[in-house]
Amino acid sequence: MQSGSEIIIIGGGVIGLATAIELRLLGAEVTILCKEVNAAAGRAAAGMLAPQAERIPAGAMLDLCLKSRSLYPEWIRKIEAISGVDAGYWQCGILAPYYNASAPGEDWLDARSIQQHQSGLSESVVGGYWYPADGQVDNRALMRSLTIASQTLGIQFQDGVEVTTIHRQNGRVTHLTTNCGEMSAQHYILATGAWSQQLQSIPTVPRKGQMLSVSVPPAPTADLPLQQVLFGEEIYIVPRRDGKIIIGATTEDVGFEACNTLKGVKQLIINAIRLFPPLQACALHETWWGFRPATPDEMPILGTSADANLTLATGHYRNGILLTPITARLIADLVWHQRADNLLAAFSWQRFEPV
Template identity: 55%
Template sequence: MKQQSEMILIGGGLIGLSLAVELKLRGATVTVLSRNQQEAAGLVAAGMLAPQAEQIPSGPMLDLCLRSRALYNDWTRKLEEMTGLETGYWPCGILAPVYERPDCTTLPQTPETPSYWLERDAILHQQPGLGNDVVGGWWFPQDAQVDNRRGLIKTLQTAAQELGVTIIEGITVEKIVTSPDQKVTEVQTNQGIFRADHYILTTGAWSGELLSIPVYPRKGQMLSVRVPDDFKSLPLQQVLFGSNIYIVPRRDGLIVIGATSEPVGFTTGLTPQGVETLLSDAIRLYPILKEFPIQEFWWGFRPETPDLFPILGPSSWDNLTLAVGHYRNGILLAPVTAQLIANWVLNAQTDPLLHHFRSDRFQTLR
């Protein structure tokens, strides 16, 4: 089977779907080749939009993340209006408790990125029920969350389908075929050969298996609990971002807890150690969780790069663009990635920020 499309996206996770929708809205013909979405980083994540809580250092990565966070409200509202579905976007703010008081409690900020240090009494007023070890923490009111597993990805899938994007599930790309004149000529898959005018790689943790680029899998295990029915209101009204643990409440009473970070390649499945670590760290931070019924366990693979920055923009081939390596920030960076890559592919428009995320930065480092 041979198929021709104006644009082929190799990878049908969150980044691939976000970009497919953006390209289609701008008039492109788009085909998405999707292998196994259930293992993708977009499903293993908790949906935090946390450039400040993550305390990303000042520089291009922080600039990219803040720009994307600023897009989120309008971007999710547009998707919801298109589909009639809920993305679960919630600008609830993020509270970052700590167990040791830092030497400096003032973080760099602007009027658009306020942060507040709270001593123990103040943080307990902000969020009652924190563990006895908590001595204080930061409040980041501009950080937010989205329900990636039950909301955003389903909304993107529906939007793509309604717009006429061709999505082929269960397809494995086996080889990207190139020519001496620096062009991709076709992709070979377990379902035949596909050809397009332009190709975009959005394969997440599997990118290094198709191209010689430094993207590696980082496994994460997660679980969820639910607020018991006898609670009259939600005990958590904001995300808790602790030491090696985060606790993300949804508006319907589900609470997501994550995530381990394991350099074990593509080793699949849950482990007792991983689950025990999540539970003990979460209960230390917010003890009442030990009484909440467990709902689900899951795992997946984040795409890690040597400098933890994504790889965005042109590749060594004229008609292949890269949008991979988002590591912990794929959900946060989805709207800005879609915007910047669509500008580049369709209009050859290069944003100054893209320069910092080109793939050839690793050749420079070597």
């Protein structure tokens, strides 16, 4: 049996990497076990930081998202300083156009105003909202930055290691069975996203999302056709500073179906061109898919588990990239200092237990 790590994190996506870095900076010895790094949801995301554009209702989830968004600038600077790799953070703001407006709220932009804010929008757009504090991070660049930061700090990252069983006795995890043998630690963190239910009895299921990207002709950043994210009613369009534009995403209850489909890609293209017609002149660059970890209430599962030395950090659904800084901070503080922030209370696994 392999042993020696104080903490084993099961899952090598953005949540696992960021949490490992926070714990390492506190002094922990950390090992990350990752079944397949290229399958991480963080690699397939669009990287939007959109608690307001998502129209998340007031409550614990919005509080968590807004807190995490506020942490982003300082957190990104820290990760970039450790790694030396730009993570692509851009507080570009998010414009939310609407085709229908039965009862526009405060700060509504009418059709003329929104067209002045972003030229090229469909003539079917009747108005929308502008969220200047929302933004984006290049999720793939963020993954690179986190990976190199973890290596720089001496975190052990073991790719190709699949945990098949978590062994328990007397309310504690004793060891893990993996395809590379048995492993043990003093504490364990489950951060396996859409695959979490395979190891723990918690209600996380995959929600497949298909995405694509297009390329605009080479031009200075100032000449890009989009300077902010478009968060439409049926599509989102995310411009990158390198001239790529990310378009997403479908939401499909098809298990772990690993492919793009013509139907899915076609719908993305139709919806994107409907909202922003200039896209039809762009070159198709790439298509891909990923699996969001969904829970019944679409909120993450964070904090303690039924086992004293197993902590949960999963179920982030559509907001994994956004919630990475706050999740890493809260989980590291809980594991290392045994301090449970009040923010964690609403995200306990026990909310799904029968009354």
